[in-house]
Amino acid sequence: MTVCASCGRRLAASQAVCPECDRLLAPPVPDPTRGAFLCPGCAARFDAAMQSPWPENARWFMPQGVRLRCPHCRAVLRDRMRSRVSPWEIGGLYALLLLAQFQLPAAQARAATFGGMVVALLWVLWRRERGVPRENRYALEPARQPGTGATD
Incomplete structure (x- = not known):
């Protein structure tokens, strides 16, 4: 029998993971009712928009950029305070x-x-957009296709 290295509980196998430690070390699930910003797509709140590669699932030779997304609904967001050039x-x-x-x-x-x-x-x-409340900092990005040259 083996024991967990962090809590000392017995484990069923040498490759097993302690369920208590796994639950404690798992990343926290985002709470849609708390956060500094409001998503215009799903009306959930979040503290920071996540960055994801754009275009998604691109081949290795295709250049990728980064787009801001809502952590809840994954809608593409536009930062209204920091305009893109x-x-x-x-x-x-x-x-x-x-x-x-x-x-x-x-x-x-x-x-x-x-x-x-x-x-x-x-x-x-x-x-920059002025007079925007802090919670409404992000707006939905208009839909565009990658590779069309529209400020990719």
Whole structure:
């Protein structure tokens, strides 16, 4: 007979798991009535949105991103406080900064680069949704297909 390493109870076999210790060490089940945020899909509450790979079940050679999901209904969520900036927008801003570096005289390039960064920061802050209650921070993400180029 073998005994459990943590509680000392007898086990039926050497590969058996103690049911009491297994219950204590299992991850907690999320409570849908408690939490800081409200899911717009299932109206359950949660403390943190889980991150899951997107697109799901992709082959190993396909690039994947991460999407926020409700831990209860697995609905795809959009963070209304932290707006996403698409790769096209980042590339456009980067191209403008490079143009400022190479097309302007050296004395003006630093001021143009700093001004471009300030404009980019103000633009990202302007895109945030304001006046959103904390519990309604997440909204449902509109349905889109992976690989269509719509801000994947």
